[in-house]
Structure formats: C-alpha cells, structure tokens
Amino acid sequence: MTSEPAPTAPGAGESDATSAGATGAGAENRPNVARMYDYYLGGCHNFAADRAAARQVLEIFPDTGVAAQTNRAFLRRAVRYAAERGVRQFLDIGAGLPTQGNVHEVVQSVAPDSRVVYVDYDEVAVAHARRLLGDATRTVVVRGDLRRPDELLTHPDVTASIDLTRPVAVLLVAVLHFVPDAEDPYAAVARLRDATAPGSQLVLSHLTLDGAPPLPAQRSRAVYQQSTAPLVPRTRADILRFFDGYDLVEPGLAWLADWRPDGEPRDGVSHGFGGVGVRA
Numbered sequence: 001m002t003s004e005p006a007p008t009a010p011g012a013g014e015s016d017a018t019s020a021g022a023t024g025a026g027a028e029n030r031p032n033v034a035r036m037y038d039y040y041l042g043g044c045h046n047f048a049a050d051r052a053a054a055r056q057v058l059e060i061f062p063d064t065g066v067a068a069q070t071n072r073a074f075l076r077r078a079v080r081y082a083a084e085r086g087v088r089q090f091l092d093i094g095a096g097l098p099t100q101g102n103v104h105e106v107v108q109s110v111a112p113d114s115r116v117v118y119v120d121y122d123e124v125a126v127a128h129a130r131r132l133l134g135d136a137t138r139t140v141v142v143r144g145d146l147r148r149p150d151e152l153l154t155h156p157d158v159t160a161s162i163d164l165t166r167p168v169a170v171l172l173v174a175v176l177h178f179v180p181d182a183e184d185p186y187a188a189v190a191r192l193r194d195a196t197a198p199g200s201q202l203v204l205s206h207l208t209l210d211g212a213p214p215l216p217a218q219r220s221r222a223v224y225q226q227s228t229a230p231l232v233p234r235t236r237a238d239i240l241r242f243f244d245g246y247d248l249v250e251p252g253l254a255w256l257a258d259w260r261p262d263g264e265p266r267d268g269v270s271h272g273f274g275g276v277g278v279r280a
C-alpha cells in the first residue's frame, strides 16, 4: 500500500468481492455502508447489492465518488496535522475498509512510533481490515461500536495500545452521519472527550445536505434506509456541537475541501464539513 491516492472512479475495481471476508449468512444481500463507500472510492471489496445501491446514489448525486475522495483527503491532512503536532496515538472509529493512504501509513510516515487502533462495528470491515493490515506494525483492528464508548475504551486491544493519560487523536470521520439523534451520538462523543487527556484531538467529518435540493436529498436517504445504517445528514450548526469542549484549530469547521487544502484531490467536491479540535 502507498500513502498517496490512486486516481480511481467508482466501480473501477468491481469483483465478486468474495475476498471481502464476509461472515454471516446473507451478509452480501443487504447494501452495506462500508462496502458502498468502498465502491464510491473505486475499491473492489463490495458485492452486487452494495454496487446497486451505490449506483442509485451516484445517479442522484453523480459527484459522490469525488466527494468520498475529498473526505479521504481531509482525513489524511488532518491526521498528518495531528502527527506533526506530536500526537502518537490514533483511535480511528468507523474506520471502514482499508484503502490507499490509510491512517497508519500517513502518521507513521511522520512518526514511525505512532500507534493506530482501527475500530468498526461491521464484521466484514473488521475481518477484511485484519486480513489486509495483518503485517502493519503498531496497528490493531478492533470490532467496536461508537455508540458504546465505555465498552470500546475498556476493550483489551484498545487499552493495550492507547494510553489515555497521554494525548490521543480520536477520529470520527464520516461515521457520525450513520448515528441518529435517538442513539445519542452527542453523549458518545462527549464520553470519548472526557476519557481523553488534555491535548487530545478530535478529527471529525460529517455529511451535510445544507444547500442540497430537498428531493434528491430525500431520495438518497431512502436508498440508505434499505442498507445496514440510515443516513443522518446534519446542519453545520448541529455538527459544530460535536466539538463542545474542544478548541477548533484554524480554519474551524469547514467544507472538507477547504480544510487546510494542499492541492488534492483535484476536484475537491465537498458533501460535508470537517474540523480538528484540541481538548483544553
């Protein structure tokens, strides 16, 4: 794997995805948000049902693939920022399937002693990440749920890698828009904040439909309603609330392409906001 993105288009790497390591009968029949995102990124770890649902979204919002690349580019810039400011522990919650420019590759290129814990609640994403990242140093993959932060923080593989008395970057990148308000994502984020040491960082990106026409927005949400998680876009004001207790670094909560741009990706279409906060 390399730390730079390849120029890919949605569906560039279609396959039968049997290598995705799906477990559980029928896992491939229901569109899965991790594998739909893999398809948007041009990956090959997706099944026919994922591709069909992703293509429906691409018909509604044709620049979804570019927007996914923009999100990944934000992630790379943000974790590089954290590593360059001395953070050496990364807890990537909702990490998804490994792709090019993974967090451990970026941060270990800055500081080889950086440790990364990848977390996802999806057994397919976890199985596949374990298979692909098996040889990566100072990197572990844990199955865990953002909505149950205490279980996550006390998981033996997390406590073995992350020292909560030292600064840690908590990554919640393109994951909170799969957690409805009824499941109290704000409390989960606050719990993670309170468990981490001063100087810790929150790296967050989140889908918005601010400015999107209502009918296509409604149609895209209907597609996700049939998938493994509902889509919960939020307004900028509601996304900002996740940073309670953090000082946002410049430029604040910004459109993803506008957060400390470094020239990539080429088109920079943003479907969401992102920011980095530092815990006082």
Ligand SMILES: C[S@@+](CC[C@H](N)C(=O)[O-])C[C@H]1O[C@@H](n2cnc3c(N)ncnc32)[C@H](O)[C@@H]1O
Binding pocket: 033, 034, 037, 071, 072, 075, 093, 094, 095, 096, 097, 119, 120, 121, 122, 125, 144, 145, 146, 147, 172, 173, 174, 175, 178, 179, 229
């Ligand atoms: C769109 S992908 C984002 C992947 C990666 N963070 C990125 O931005 O490139 C969202 C991921 O969040 C995971 N996810 C959704 N809800 C979750 C939860 N409650 N706990 C842990 N992972 C979750 C999904 O399984 C999926 O892999």
